[in-house]
Amino acid sequence: MAAGGDDTTIAQVHSGIDSSNKTLLKSEALYKYVLDTSVLPHEPESMRELRLVTDKHEWGFMQSSPDEASLLRMLIKLSGARRTLEVGVFTGYSLLATALALPADGKVIAFDVSREYYDIGRPFIERAGVAGKVDFREGPALEQLDELLADPANHGAFDFAFVDADKPNYVRYHEQLLRLVRVGGTVVYDNTLWAGTVALPPDAPLSDLDRRFSAAIRELNVRLSQDPRVEVCQLAIADGVTICRRVV
Numbered sequence: 616m617a618a619g620g621d622d623t624t625i626a627q628v629h630s631g632i633d634s635s636n637k638t639l640l641k642s643e644a645l646y647k648y649v650l651d652t653s654v655l656p657h658e659p660e661s662m663r664e665l666r667l668v669t670d671k672h673e674w675g676f677m678q679s680s681p682d683e684a685s686l687l688r689m690l691i692k693l694s695g696a697r698r699t700l701e702v703g704v705f706t707g708y709s710l711l712a713t714a715l716a717l718p719a720d721g722k723v724i725a726f727d728v729s730r731e732y733y734d735i736g737r738p739f740i741e742r743a744g745v746a747g748k749v750d751f752r753e754g755p756a757l758e759q760l761d762e763l764l765a766d767p768a769n770h771g772a773f774d775f776a777f778v779d780a781d782k783p784n785y786v787r788y789h790e791q792l793l794r795l796v797r798v799g800g801t802v803v804y805d806n807t808l809w810a811g812t813v814a815l816p817p818d819a820p821l822s823d824l825d826r827r828f829s830a831a832i833r834e835l836n837v838r839l840s841q842d843p844r845v846e847v848c849q850l851a852i853a854d855g856v857t858i859c860r861r862v863v
């Protein structure tokens with residue numbers, strides 16, 4: 616029996632739904648509802664300020680969405696993560712979310728090829744009182760992660776990683792991160808549905824960049840799904856988010 620005892624209404628609301636189309640976010644109004652009801656009222660003020668400033672940046676679309684940031688904060692808190700990694704900082708919205716979610720003795724090492732973007736967000740991180748948890752490192756993430764790997768003390772030393780940078784390198788980051796994140800730890804990949812292009816037919820019209828990134832993401836998704844070292848959960852929020860738990 617449905618809550619309230621009205622089986623007819625429940626049946627109507629769910630008519631035509633099965634496991635192949637059970638997704639709710641089919642309208643901007645519904646997304647706005649989620650943001651207004653459950654996400655934005657809980658967004659820390661420092662994050663809101665940084666998000667609105669970044670929205671005005673010419674590359675502002677690269678910033679993570681507020682619901683994705685709220686997912687990151689929840690995952691970090693639920694898992695009790697203390698040492699984390701971030702690949703792709705931009706102005707620091709997801710980095711600030713991470714730093715706020717970490718405990719007082721937590722640390723996030725964050726990589727980006729550009730310090731210029733990070734300098735936009737740095738004052739917000741400082742004003743939020745979490746700059747002491749942030750270790751920003753400028754440079755290509757593949758090299759930076761290799762530097763970490765050169766020290767055996769870093770192997771399996773991290774609890775959580777968030778990847779949101781150059782998509783064609785995701786499969787390489789995966790190999791590096793599986794050595795840095797401990798068994799039981801979490802690696803989260805952003806943009807794993809690449810605006811839905813992953814499901815388009817091969818002859819669909821796409822820019823060269825979208826075709827290249829979409830192919831890279833499709834390759835990643837297959838690899839993650841077949842990788843016995845991780846347990847995978849693909850979420851259809853934001854631009855697609857994949858959560859991996861290292862199991863061996």
Ligand SMILES: C[S@@+](CC[C@H](N)C(=O)[O-])C[C@H]1O[C@@H](n2cnc3c(N)ncnc32)[C@H](O)[C@@H]1O
Nearest residue numbers: 677678679703704705709727728755756780781
């Ligand atoms: C989508 S943005 C990151 C958005 C950020 N996570 C947020 O929530 O605002 C991607 C970032 O990756 C950086 N990036 C691109 N290629 C990179 C690489 N090879 N190594 C490190 N960072 C890179 C870009 O400079 C850019 O700032």
